[in-house]
Amino acid sequence: MTDVVLPCRDEAMALPALLDRIPAGFRVILADNGSTDGSAEVARRFGARVVDVPAVGYGAAVHAGVLAADPDDDV
Helix, strand or coil: CEEEEEEECCCCCCHHHHHCCCCCCEEEEEEECCCCCCHHHHHHHCCCEEEECCCCCHHHHHHHHHHHCCCCCCC
């Protein structure tokens, strides 16, 4: 399974359409960068793994998501 990292901040409205289109064989890691709109809950409903990222910024979210990815999976 291949991990897909999605950095996120307040994207609850857009997530269902995106997550519904992720092909089989991909595992979503949502790196939540302080969302207040329920993005993490939406992602979990679609089976995504949610990583809370307390540091502010896109780079921090990407970094945390990459660290959460499983390096032992086939790429």
